[in-house]
Amino acid sequence: QKEVEQNSGPLSVPEGAIASLNCTYSDRGSQSFFWYRQYSGKSPELIMFIYSNGDKEDGRFTAQLNKASQYVSLLIRDSQPSDSATYLCAVINPQFYFGTGTSLTVIP
Amino acid sequence: DTGVSQDPRHKITKRGQNVTFRCDPISEHNRLYWYRQTLGQGPEFLTYFQNEAQLEKSRLLSDRFSAERPKGSFSTLEIQRTEQGDSAMYLCASSFPGAGGDLRLAKNIQYFGAGTRLSVL
Numbered sequence: 001q002k003e004v005e006q007n008s009g010p011l012s013v014p015e016g017a018i019a020s021l022n023c024t025y026s027d028r029g030s031q032s033f034f035w036y037r038q039y040s041g042k043s044p045e046l047i048m049f050i051y052s053n054g055d056k057e058d059g060r061f062t063a064q065l066n067k068a069s070q071y072v073s074l075l076i077r078d079s080q081p082s083d084s085a086t087y088l089c090a091v092i093n094p095q096f097y098f099g100t101g102t103s104l105t106v107i108p
Numbered sequence: 109d110t111g112v113s114q115d116p117r118h119k120i121t122k123r124g125q126n127v128t129f130r131c132d133p134i135s136e137h138n139r140l141y142w143y144r145q146t147l148g149q150g151p152e153f154l155t156y157f158q159n160e161a162q163l164e165k166s167r168l169l170s171d172r173f174s175a176e177r178p179k180g181s182f183s184t185l186e187i188q189r190t191e192q193g194d195s196a197m198y199l200c201a202s203s204f205p206g207a208g209g210d211l212r213l214a215k216n217i218q219y220f221g222a223g224t225r226l227s228v229l
């Protein structure tokens with residue numbers, strides 16, 4: 001079983017809609033959770049990090065963590081075509097484990 | 109300091125040759141990481157340094173791979189006797205100093221370089 005699981009997609013949403021990206025992890029000892037965005041041919045860039053149960057909001061992005069269900073999600077409100085990218089979920093336990101990423105396409 | 113820099117950006121080599129990549133982290137960062145990423149996959153952890161000490165090494169890492177960070181600043185990743193399966197993007201990342209040595213507890217936000225794309229013919 002992989003440490004981090006993501007639906008590879010592709011996920012398509014119309015411009016202005018909410019995009020919902022999901023991630024599950026296998027080890028309950030995982031403490032820190034990250035979402036990275038990666039454009040094609042580029043390196044990952046940090047979008048959000050979350051350590052505590054609940055929601056964390058930053059602009060159009062909201063990260064949600066549920067440690068009991070071992071579930072992390074990322075919501076993107078008012079999706080823009082520039083949000084089209086692959087979104088990587090990562091956890092620390094104790095090394096960094098990345099999921100395979102979910103490809104998001106925002107249709108104008 | 110504009111961020112993590114990696115050199116070269118692209119490397120084409122023949123099977124059996126040795127290659128070496130360099131990573132210069134953000135200057136205040138004491139942690140440095142190497143990852144490998146193939147198409148359609150997330151970055152795969154290879155190894156991690158805190159200052160000059162190599163603290164973690166993936167059990168999946170072949171003994172043909174070696175990494176150094178001799179003065180706690182830049183790092184090199186060497187691949188000996190390259191194979192076609194080594195073709196990938198090699199990413200370096202660095203992070204701010206965290207509290208204590210337990211990676212799980214540190215607020216360990218990593219910043220990535222642009223990567224070195226290796227093609228083994």
